[in-house]
Amino acid sequence: MIAIGPIIFGLILGLIIGSxxxxxxxxxxxxxxxxxxxxxxxxxxxxxxLGEFPFYDYFPLSSxxxxxxxxxxxxxxxxxxSS
Amino acid sequence: MSQILKLIALPISIILICLGIMTILGGHITxxxxxxxxAMIAAGVILSILVYGLGNxxxxxxxxxxxxxxxxxALGYIVLGLVGLFAGGFFLYNVGADIFxxxxxxxxxxFHYPDTTNAGIIPYLNIFVGLKVFxxxxxxxxxxxxxxxxxxxxxxx
Numbered sequence: 374m375i376a377i378g379p380i381i382f383g384l385i386l387g388l389i390i391g392s393x394x395x396x397x398x399x400x401x402x403x404x405x406x407x408x409x410x411x412x413x414x415x416x417x418x419x420x421x422x423l424g425e426f427p428f429y430d431y432f433p434l435s436s437x438x439x440x441x442x443x444x445x446x447x448x449x450x451x452x453x454x455s456s
Numbered sequence: 457m458s459q460i461l462k463l464i465a466l467p468i469s470i471i472l473i474c475l476g477i478m479t480i481l482g483g484h485i486t487x488x489x490x491x492x493x494x495a496m497i498a499a500g501v502i503l504s505i506l507v508y509g510l511g512n513x514x515x516x517x518x519x520x521x522x523x524x525x526x527x528x529x530a531l532g533y534i535v536l537g538l539v540g541l542f543a544g545g546f547f548l549y550n551v552g553a554d555i556f557x558x559x560x561x562x563x564x565x566x567f568h569y570p571d572t573t574n575a576g577i578i579p580y581l582n583i584f585v586g587l588k589v590f591x592x593x594x595x596x597x598x599x600x601x602x603x604x605x606x607x608x609x610x611x612x613x
């Protein structure tokens with residue numbers, strides 16, 4: 374069984390923080406789509422290694438961590454796309 | 457700062473932020489909680505500001521953003537406390553997800569964390585404390601970085 378609470382609140386907190394990520398500010402390093410693919414792969418491995426979290430969640434992936442990552446990246450795409 | 461640091465700081469910041477959110481959301485059953493998770497999120501923001509510098513950092517908060525979320529955090533905590541006061545008789549009384557038995561069972565299963573200890577409002581308090589702490593600590597560092605920039609500009613003149 375997957376608890377829906379941590380997924381919803383992870384998404385909300387991720388959306389709040391991700392809206393402020395503006396990679397256009399960085400002067401001499403560029404972050405392209407491939408950079409985000411690497412971030413997603415690294416974060417998914419990390420979520421897998423963190424295991425079931427919260428512990429009453431019988432899913433072999435930290436759902437709170439994964440939903441926070443989805444929230445941050447989604448919010449970056451929606452709110453801070455041009456910058 | 458070197459190119460390697462600039463390349464790695466943003467991914468590490470994003471992962472730190474996710475880890476902080478996870479710590480906030482598991483605060484009622486695991487070590488950690490609102491303050492610790494908020495501090496971890498702020499650590500991600502601070503890393504980004506230290507490496508890229510104020511003004512060039514990809515994660516930077518405006519005055520309005522800081523003001524709004526600091527207020528939401530404080531007000532949310534007080535409102536949850538007052539709900540306990542009016543429903544249970546004590547400030548911050550743990551009324552649980554089912555206030556006055558009026559919330560439908562389907563919604564309760566979403567917002568009522570199904571652990572054996574029956575956390576009630578503790579996860580929600582953690583979320584509000586986390587919001588307040590991450591914005592507060594980030595604001596302190598942004599202010600200090602701004603002051604440093606001002607001092608350096610004065611020294612140059």
